[in-house]
Amino acid sequence: VILVLFGPPGCGKGTQSSRLASEINGQVLSTGDLFRQRIAQSDPLAQKLRAILSAGELVSDELVIQMLLPEIHRVQAAEQHVILDGFPRTLVQAQSLDQAGNVSPNHVIVFDVPDDEIVDRITGRLVHPQSGRVYHQRFNPPKKPQIDDVTGQKLVQREDDQPQTVKRRIATYHQNTQPIINYYQEQNTIISQIDGTGPVNQVTDRLMQVIHSSR
Ligand code: AP5
Secondary structure, eight states: OEEEEEOSTTSSHHHHHHHHHHHHTEEEEEHHHHHHHHHTTOSHHHHHHHHHHHHTOOOOHHHHHHHHHHHHHHHHHTTOEEEEESOOOSHHHHHHHHHTSSOOOSEEEEEEOOHHHHHHHHHTEEEETTTTEEEETTTBOOSSTTBOTTTOOBOBOOTTOSHHHHHHHHHHHHHHHHHHHHHHHHTTOEEEEEEOOSOHHHHHHHHHHHHHHTO
């Protein structure tokens, strides 16, 4: 099964996708994480990606697809469910996935969170870069301040989590969303809308309800 977690930046896709993965024998493929891992290599492509991400702009559709498809195939070969986090972000990406054959999403889950709450969430976010684990200084704090619960390593703030960049990312999301939703409606893909506000556990419960009722 291929699930898409869809929603504005900071709506909780990363937080919820890792919980979902452990519930359903799935693997999360976050395009944002893929790019951040690639940036660590510090070659010309890494430099280009770093500039795009820190400006809050989108990576080209071609490059996204080129990097993501082998990852989807890898998870499918391991006979695990694929959980896409942050993909597709444009109509072209959604169409390209279908054209690639045997990798069309079965279920698209859309998280609704108002824009002003998103800014609060993103500016307090802390991440563990090695694993992609996500915390929030107030809403979802680690057991020890600034330290990852599992490895004891230091948590960091993402470079693109500056208020101005966040506003640009939110605007881009609103610009691209409707054509993607319309497209999946035309394809008769299951689409579920989830209220992404409230405590993290409550959102997880809503997500699990939607997943179980679609099976
Ligand atoms: P990406 O990494 O995908 O970022 P994003 O979509 O902007 O989403 P975020 O990671 O910011 O948020 P999230 O929804 O995962 O929320 P989280 O769980 O962390 O993309 C980064 C960049 O990469 C893009 O800007 C673009 O440049 C590029 N890119 C990626 N994919 C691309 C693509 N397909 N095409 C082109 N370019 C692409 O939660 C946020 C915070 O809120 C955390 O601190 C968390 O602890 C807290 N929180 C979570 N849930 C709750 C809750 N219920 N209540 C209170 N706080 C909560």
